[in-house]
Amino acid sequence: MRLLTALAALALPADAEGVPLGEAGGTLALPLQEAVEALPAADESRAGYIRTSFKHWTDADKDQCNTRQEVLLAEAFLAPGQGARCALSGGEWYSPYDDIYVDAAGGLDVDHMVPLAEAWDSGAGEWSAREREA
Known part of the structure; x- marks a missing residue:
């Protein structure tokens, strides 16, 4: 609900002092609908x-772990072992979508929460290649 409320602030006017609602000093309280x-x-x-x-x-921070490996490390319920070139072994992850624990990183999709085609439809086609990579 906070995310949607924050997003709604982008479409709403500033408060009496000119502070955009939802930013420091401004307030915004709306029901979800x-x-x-x-x-x-x-x-x-x-x-x-x-x-x-x-x-x-990509390996944005150049630590030998690509984005997928970084997400797997950050979101592990039980941390995997980390070998050369960030090869991950073991570990356990919780999937809130189907209420199960997964013990094989290959069984997880972590590359995006919004399908890329949907992102494109919603404006990512206007972004630069660098923005899409980020």
Whole structure:
């Protein structure tokens, strides 16, 4: 609910002092339904979508662990072992979507919570390659 409330702040005016609602000094309290209704809406377009437009599995901090490995390490319920070049072994993760524990990292999808085609439809097609990678 906080996320939707925060997103709704983007579409709402400033308070009496000119502080945008939802920022430091401003306040915003809306029921969830009103926050959702306040979100801006626009037509989506999949024109030009190519899956390879989204570079992933990069090693942004150059520590030998790519994005997938970083997420697996950060979200492990029971930490996996970490070998050369960040090879992960063992470990356990909890999946709140189906209320199960997973003990094989290969059984997890961690690359995105929003399908890339949906991100494209919603505006990622306007982003630079660097923004899509980030």
